[in-house]
Amino acid sequence: MTQPKSFPIGRRTVLKAAAAAGVAQVAAPFVISARAAETVKIGLNDPLTGTYALLGKNEQIGCQLAVEQINKKGGILGRKVELLVEDSTSADTGIAVQKAHKLIDRDKVNFLLGNVNSAMAIALGEVSNQAGILHIVTGGHTDSVTGTDCHWNVFRVCNTTRMETNSVSSTLFKKYGKKFYFITPDYAFGHTLQQGFEAALKANNGTETGASLTPLGSTDFSSYLIKAEASKPDVIIFLTAGQDSVNALKQAVQFGLNKKFGIAGAQQELEVLEGLPPEARIGTWVFEWYWRQPNVPHVKEFVAEIRKVNGGKVPTARHWFGYASTWTCALAANHTKSLNALKMAKFLQNFKLPPEVALMPNNPFYREGDNQLMPTLYVGHAQEKGKDDPEDLFVVDKEVKGVDAALPVAETGCKMKWPA
């Protein structure tokens, strides 16, 4: 029999191990989909691990579908397009920046896309601006991306947080009342969403009964919910996203808070509603794109195409973000017959997305002055079960035009500086 040697595990070893666990969060693998010479390269920098992994993955699927379509139609300037994907992680902005440098400096991408995380979107905007390449922010919503941190080369497909709060606040006042309690993720995205609602409350003589700033990636929301309950609001506003939303809403419903107060928020996503048990699919929200738009041309085809590559599941707003961003790159290059970022950026001022890319009513366009897409916002409510499709979990009550929800360019804080 072998004699077991005992090696004592010291406190220090456990501590080192705990530190290593932290490192593990950032040491994520990178993915490269294809490599070839003489291609036009689009680099996607998005989370494929962590809280936002699913959202990042769905944007990637949308990008890939667009790349396939672009290549079928002759590519960009007659050259084949390839998509290079890097995992930015969900929460470490340093890694995201490092991966963006890798895409730009080593892989020499012609376009940069990303990121789901707002703080990363801002940081990537700086990186792409220094490199002077066209950058489309796919899914980071905080205002400053096309506000105080705007750049001539940075465009954004998803909405600003202010557009989201403006589009839904009047509905919330009517439906629930004017006393709000906020559950807010403690970073750029959550902060600006809360500021947006606070502005609406102020303008309408509403009151804020309190707010809990929750660390990104929180699992337990019970203590915040206890605080929310004690403040007796009309409505608890959940500003969380991704997995945080699933955890927060699931716990709120288990506590029966939906029977005492309204449950609502700004941005909501199909990914979250699908992750919730049916009884927790409740509340009033804003969707940024919805798959069920029977009267909008090309939507049916897009849904069918995505279903083929998405395990039979319908596209979400994230798929559309990736799709519209990638197509924007191709349209800008092919129209200007150039890969020059400045020429393309000038071309995109007030550029209307063609219907087969827009996939929504009201002709979305990139607004001159802040490079923000002015899409349609879908205000509505979640539903437990779809009547004829299990993924029909949202009912659109009102469509709001982007220009009506957005602050005027002068109020966004964006001072666009174009290169000489």
Add this chain to the structure above:
Amino acid sequence: MTQLILYNVFNGLIIGAFYALMALGLSLILNLSGVINFAHGGFLAVGGYLAFTLEPYIGFWGGLLLSPFLTAAIGLIIERLLIRRLYGRDPLYSLLLTFGLAFMFEDGTRFIWGPATLPFTVPDWLSSPLSGQFFFLTGYRLFMVLLVTATVIALFVILSRTRVGMRIRAGTLDLETVSVLGVNVRILRNINFGLGIYLAGLAGVLAAGMLGLQPTIGSDLIMPSFVAIIIGGLGSLPGTLLGGLLIGVASGVTSVFFPSASEAVIYVMMGLVLLVRPRGLLGEEGRF
């Protein structure tokens, strides 16, 4: 305000009980085998996912009963094939191995069950509050606390009253002597590892009922367990239990005053304990 604090202390105990359950499994394995099991969170996720998969066939209760055993069985196989080879070597080896396993578990669950959050449902009668006043005490959470209490009692009874339990405790103190006395240390470690992983699987099923089930559920929950062990004291199971409860309460009470620090506070506590009482609250002096 007093009411709010009291609520949060109470609520913190509930959360702490859950952390303690995870940390106890981790602690068991660490104490006897000297393995810092980084894959513990991965086993937890597997426990949750298996219960989700079994639920349509055998219901929530069947899943709760069966899934931890299946998880433990996976644990036993992994211990037999991989971890066992590294006993007696520098702890760094097993640390690296379980570290890699944690990644494999996370990506494995993502590969098998997909990256989307899955809706694991608990029976209706459990998922509503017991009273309007104490709305945060849902049937499910009360059940969870009772189950954790029962499990902890059972664990301590096993360790103090049964032959195998006494051998585990003896081995924790001096494995060489236990081995010389004729105890099959290999089997002892195997059983002990299985017991630890059983607790991880059980925690996984319970977590899936409260949270969204997704591949990172394990890594999201694992850190507080490490903190609980360090605060409670390495080598001490009652210490681990105390550590878990303490961080639950501290995190809850902090959220009343300074919610954004509710997560950071447990690390501050860990720092303080290490400075003032490095062996942990109930850790034995000189042991580690």
